[in-house]
Amino acid sequence: MTIKAGIVGYGNLGQGVEYLINSLDDFELFGIFSRRETLDTDAAVYPVEDAANYKDDIDVMFLCVGSATDIPEQATGFAEHFTTVDTYDNHSKVAEHRAAMDKVARANNNVAVISTGWDPGLFSMNRVLGLSLFPEPVQNTFWGKGLSQGHSDAVRQVEGVKRGVQYTIPAQDAIDQARAGNGQDLSKTEAHDRIVYVVADEVDHERIRQEIVTMPAYFEPYTTTVHFISEDEFERDHQGAPHGGYVITTGNLQGHNASVEFSLDLESNPNFTAAAMVAFGRAAARLKAQGQSGAYTVLEVPLYLLSPQSLEDLLESEI
């Protein structure tokens, strides 16, 4: 089965998805749907407002737009016409997003796999797995040091921000405590600092700083530092998007300690997120082919559907 893919949004994530779709044997790229008329790509480019005209040409539409505003405003409109995959990562509103996508996807006999990527995504899967293993599990999640695309997108949505990125810094002593099984009293908000770099006109600096540090869900619970820099400094010092993190779960079984750790070390956050998104896109196409409809988080997608191999082959080689 060759999966015909569309991409909405040609930012960091959209470019990563394009690379993967062009690299994989079971996908082919129909085109890219953008708010901009010209993009630096060899792929066919279409106005995003015309997307519904191509509903019969695309098996899976990858929504590579921002989570701060784009997904809440646009995703259900795509789920009306397409089977979709998104990386929505405002954790506090994932259940709300799932309900909205489920209603539209079911009404239109489409599948919507939401909040894919690594957190939410692979970290979510590993948190649930770790918590399922022990009577009294102790679990901690750490991100970084690295560039959060979601937090950077949220910064860029603040009026007056011309360029913006956010780096997440975990406290090493907190990680050490979690690994030693002493993470029960750790607070994720106290265990991480958030550092933001912004290019903006000086007259807007104080307002922008306040809007960022008080931004609910993204920054308000954390210690956040905002630096204002020049365009030249931004170009010089803020290229690339490395990231990573850990989900650490410890527990005791009849007097025997156990520690379970899932870690990521990413040279490119967007390329890895795209890899997770495309694997769930493969699952979305299969769920649709099975006659399924509605919204699915990563916790609800059978793992084997992500693989390019058949279940039979996986049972032979990977069980």
Ligand SMILES: NC(=O)C1=CN([C@@H]2O[C@H](COP(=O)(O)OP(=O)(O)OC[C@H]3O[C@@H](n4cnc5c(N)ncnc54)[C@H](OP(=O)(O)O)[C@@H]3O)[C@@H](O)[C@H]2O)C=CC1
């Ligand atoms: N769940 C997870 O683990 C992860 C989730 N994410 C999510 O992915 C989302 C997208 O991240 P990312 O791709 O880095 O965001 P970008 O800001 O790079 O792209 C988002 C959108 O902005 C538009 N855009 C990009 N560049 C320009 C430009 N130069 N001018 C005008 N518009 C532009 C694009 O739309 P258009 O082409 O129409 O202009 C694009 O769809 C994040 O908001 C985050 O929430 C990211 C990483 C991990």
Ligand SMILES: N[C@@H](C[C@H]1CC(C(=O)O)=NO1)C(=O)O
């Ligand atoms: N969704 C995140 C992926 C991870 C990174 C992160 C953080 O640094 O706070 N939280 O979740 C992203 O957009 O990069």
